[in-house]
Amino acid sequence: EVQLVQSGAEVKKPGESLKISCKGSGYSFTSYWIGWVRQMPGKGLEWMGIIYPGDSDTRYSPSFQGQVTISADKSISTAYLQWSSLKASDTAMYYCARGQQSADYWGQGTLVTVSS
Amino acid sequence: DIQMTQSPSTLSASVGDRVTITCRASQSISSWLAWYQQKPGKAPKLLIYKASSLESGVPSRFSGSGSGTEFTLTISSLQPDDFATYYCQQYNSYFLFTFGPGTKVDIK
Numbered sequence: 001e002v003q004l005v006q007s008g009a010e011v012k013k014p015g016e017s018l019k020i021s022c023k024g025s026g027y028s029f030t031s032y033w034i035g036w037v038r039q040m041p042g043k044g045l046e047w048m049g050i051i052y053p054g055d056s057d058t059r060y061s062p063s064f065q066g067q068v069t070i071s072a073d074k075s076i077s078t079a080y081l082q083w084s085s086l087k088a089s090d091t092a093m094y095y096c097a098r099g100q101q102s103a104d105y106w107g108q109g110t111l112v113t114v115s116s
Numbered sequence: 117d118i119q120m121t122q123s124p125s126t127l128s129a130s131v132g133d134r135v136t137i138t139c140r141a142s143q144s145i146s147s148w149l150a151w152y153q154q155k156p157g158k159a160p161k162l163l164i165y166k167a168s169s170l171e172s173g174v175p176s177r178f179s180g181s182g183s184g185t186e187f188t189l190t191i192s193s194l195q196p197d198d199f200a201t202y203y204c205q206q207y208n209s210y211f212l213f214t215f216g217p218g219t220k221v222d223i224k
Contacts, residue, residue: 035213037160045152045160045203045215059211062117095159101207102150102165109159 002026004034004096004107011113012086019082020110022096029077030054033100036070036081039109040092050100051079086114118142118209120216122202128224135191137219139204144184148208151180151189154218155200163202164189191221199223 007021022034035050049060053072060070072079079096091114097103119142129135139149147167152160162171164180167187177192191198204216 037215044218045154045205047205047213047215050211061212097160100211101148102162102205103152103160104162104165104171106159106161 002105006107006110009111022079024077034079037095038092122216126220130224133194137189139187141185145206145208150205152203153200
């Protein structure tokens with residue numbers, strides 16, 4: 001069974017760093033792109049970027065380029081989304097999803113709350 | 117960048133109704149369009165890919181059509197489990213994917 005399991009909810013202060021994870025199982029992790037999607041409270045879905053764990057080829061939406069870093073460790077079938085300095089406006093649910101076109105499997109989401 | 121719009125933004129319907137949601141792209145995206153369903157507190161679920169292909173396990177009451185710039189998602193007979201928000205997503209642009217703003221289907 002294909003599964004993407006994300007790390008748990010986080011509460012951080014502005015200026016802090018954060019790295020959240022997405023662990024794939026039940027398929028060849030290195031053969032499928034993994035994307036990240038943001039959903040701010042009460043809002044729609046925003047595509048952030050995507051990585052191919054096989055060779056770490058990474059692409060970003062222009063809206064998120066320079067704001068976050070996407071990475072992957074294929075040895076443990078895990079993709080990451082990280083921030084070096086969080087802002088209150090980063091408060092959102094973040095989803096990982098498999099697929100370089102339509103996304104057929106999704107993680108359960110990681111809620112990130114940034115508040116002083 | 118390709119912009120996506122959806123109409124209506126909210127749709128009130130009853131069980132058994134035929135429901136149609138429209139998605140428009142700012143430029144041609146061929147058939148590179150997907151539809152997702154999202155329920156409160158849950159991750160989105162893929163319903164339709166490549167404009168009209170039904171994802172495995174999705175009930176046949178869901179169907180998609182269109183190409184170019186105009187697309188529709190149709191639910192032939194609305195069921196209680198279908199009250200949710202629906203998003204379209206284009207994947208024509210090389211890794212510059214865009215979601216529509218969503219259509220909430222609620223109970224009339």
